[in-house]
Every structure is written in C-alpha cells, then in structure tokens.
Amino acid sequence: MKQMLIRDSEANLHKNFAKGPNFTVMNAGEYHADPENTECVNDKTSVNVNFTDNEMIVLGSQYAGEMKKGVFGVMHYLMPKAGALSMHASATEGDDGNTTLYFGLSGTGKTTLSADPQRALLGDDEHVWCDNGIFNIEGGCYAKAIGLSEETEPDIYRALKFGTVVENVQYFNDADRCRTIDFDNVEVTENTRACYPLEHIHNAKLPPQGGHPSNIIFLTCDAYGVLPPVSKLTFEQAMYHFISGYTAKVAGTEMGIVDPESTFSACFGEAFLPLHPYTYAKMLAEKVKQYNANVWLVNTGWSGGKYGVGKRMSLKVTRKLIDDIHSGHLNKVEYQTVPGFNL
Numbered sequence: 001m002k003q004m005l006i007r008d009s010e011a012n013l014h015k016n017f018a019k020g021p022n023f024t025v026m027n028a029g030e031y032h033a034d035p036e037n038t039e040c041v042n043d044k045t046s047v048n049v050n051f052t053d054n055e056m057i058v059l060g061s062q063y064a065g066e067m068k069k070g071v072f073g074v075m076h077y078l079m080p081k082a083g084a085l086s087m088h089a090s091a092t093e094g095d096d097g098n099t100t101l102y103f104g105l106s107g108t109g110k111t112t113l114s115a116d117p118q119r120a121l122l123g124d125d126e127h128v129w130c131d132n133g134i135f136n137i138e139g140g141c142y143a144k145a146i147g148l149s150e151e152t153e154p155d156i157y158r159a160l161k162f163g164t165v166v167e168n169v170q171y172f173n174d175a176d177r178c179r180t181i182d183f184d185n186v187e188v189t190e191n192t193r194a195c196y197p198l199e200h201i202h203n204a205k206l207p208p209q210g211g212h213p214s215n216i217i218f219l220t221c222d223a224y225g226v227l228p229p230v231s232k233l234t235f236e237q238a239m240y241h242f243i244s245g246y247t248a249k250v251a252g253t254e255m256g257i258v259d260p261e262s263t264f265s266a267c268f269g270e271a272f273l274p275l276h277p278y279t280y281a282k283m284l285a286e287k288v289k290q291y292n293a294n295v296w297l298v299n300t301g302w303s304g305g306k307y308g309v310g311k312r313m314s315l316k317v318t319r320k321l322i323d324d325i326h327s328g329h330l331n332k333v334e335y336q337t338v339p340g341f342n343l
Helices: 010-016 065-081 110-114 154-159 235-244 277-291 315-327
Strands: 024-028 046-050 055-059 085-093 099-103 120-123 126-130 133-136 140-144 165-167 193-197 213-220 230-232 246-249 261-264 294-299
Touching (some): 024 065, 055 065, 065 126, 099 110, 110 140, 110 315, 120 126, 235 277
Parallel strands (some): 099 213, 213 294
Antiparallel strands (some): 085 120, 140 193, 165 193, 230 294
16 A cells, blocks of 8 residues: 555655544454454455545455556545546546546556656546546556566556565466466466556656646457447447446456456446436536537457457557547547447
C-alpha cells in the first residue's frame, strides 16, 4: 500500500496525521470471517467499510488488491459528494497537453494501453475528474504480470526493478535463472501481479494531474467477436455503453474464471460503486457535453469469431487504432454503420 497510495512529503504527513488518520484500513487476511455469528456476513471472505467510524477491515482474503480496491470504493463514495467524478479508468497525456481516459474492467487493457511510449502516464486504474481536470487517486500501478515480456510491454517490464512488490509469481528453477521471475508460470494462479510506484515508469507525469480529456475510450473485451475493433460513439451511444458496461471477465481476474465469460458491469466498475450507477453516469454525461470530449468503443477481445473460433485482437493493432485516435486521423475517415448495434 505504500506503493499504491500517494506518497506525500514528510512535512505534510506530520501535519495531516497530527490529529490521527482520516481513514483506517485493517487487513487480517489470514483470519477468516465468521458468517454464523456476524450480522450481514455470509462468507469466510469479507471486506467491510464503516463510513461512520471511517474504517475498513479485510478478512479471509490474502489478495493485496482488496486494500487497493477498498480505498477506491471509499473514494467512489466521497468524491461524488464533493462534486467530482471518480472513475475506473487509466489516463495519459500527449505532448500537446491533451489527456485521454481509458475505461475498462481488469484484463481489458487499461494498464497495458496506458503504458504508451509516446504519451505521459498519469495512472493505470483510478482517477477523478473535477472542475480543474483529472488527477490520479494513486501513487503506483498494480499490473497483471502473466505472460509479461519486454517485447510486448516494454515500459511495464522495465518498471519491475528493485522496490517492486510481486504477487503470486514463481522463479525459474534452473541455477542460471534462479533469481529471475518466470512470468508464464501459473502454478499459484493466473492472477499474478506487480506493484510499483509511478516513478518506475520513465514517462510518468508527476504530480499525476492533467487537463479535461479530449478523448474517452471504453475498452471492452468482446468474447463473441461481434463488436468492431473501433467505433466512434454518439453522445447517446456513449451513455448507453457506459451504463451497461458490456465486456467479458477473463482468466486471472476472478476466482473460477477459466474461459471468458460475458458480463455487464455498470460504469465499467460496478463492484466498486457504493452509490447508484446513474449518479456516475449523469456526472460523466454532463462533463462530456461541457468539454466536448470524443467517446470511442474499442474491442480488445475477439475478432473473426467468438472465443475458441476467432483470435484475440492484436495489441499491435489496438495500439495503432489508439494512435490514430490521438493523431485525429479517425476524425477524418469514412465510417460504415454496423447493422444491429448501429455503431
């Protein structure tokens, strides 16, 4: 959590904590919850938040992401009450100062696509859009490490240096590579992770703040291969796709997921929303109109057929499409309407 939270100056920490912390997280992950004797708890795994006492407790889960996402849930409650939109999205900034938001569930490409060598990174997962622009809630990245290589994701691979916390990974067994991580090993789980501070990314922008977004990209992993690789959305389509949040859960994101499973996750982050999804959708609609942002739907799932028939969209192709969004090229091309979805 030292990696994931914003690391303030020592002077500010002493000043802000003089009267005690604003919020306390207690992690007793090795200790199971007691569903038989605890009201409203029905499983041995329990993550509970108390907004009266400003406390959160994690029981029965040793997945470090519970704390990170728990803090995210807290911000999803506090930020809208302050008139700001909290978002499950990564963010980048171009040389011209234009920022882009990438909404999407775990496994859809938020972290991978935001690690863009041509753009500055603001953050890979959690942001707030306020009257002054956008800012990162976090001070680090929590990247999926399965299959990681320098060839496919050079910025993330190089960020995994001394000081990075790795989770559920295994080392090579042979003597020559005994201190080298085998990123293809799924012996523990496919949900292997690497947690590193933002400053490990060479082109991270610090402090991680940017202007109002020019482009908003919804990343959807379509397991049926029916959505186009990229669609430019009307305002009405943007609101529909945001509130429905169609995508697929993929292996390594949740327990029990082996093959991709279609799901609808409101605002591309339903699990983290303590308020009604329309609260966040209404705020996004107002900001898209106010700042005239372009909204895109990008399929990072399957093309040419469903899972098992078609192929997963190539990262190289998806990056090229996003480059064309940033350059303005896709604002000048001819479009074709897809029947059924009317995209």
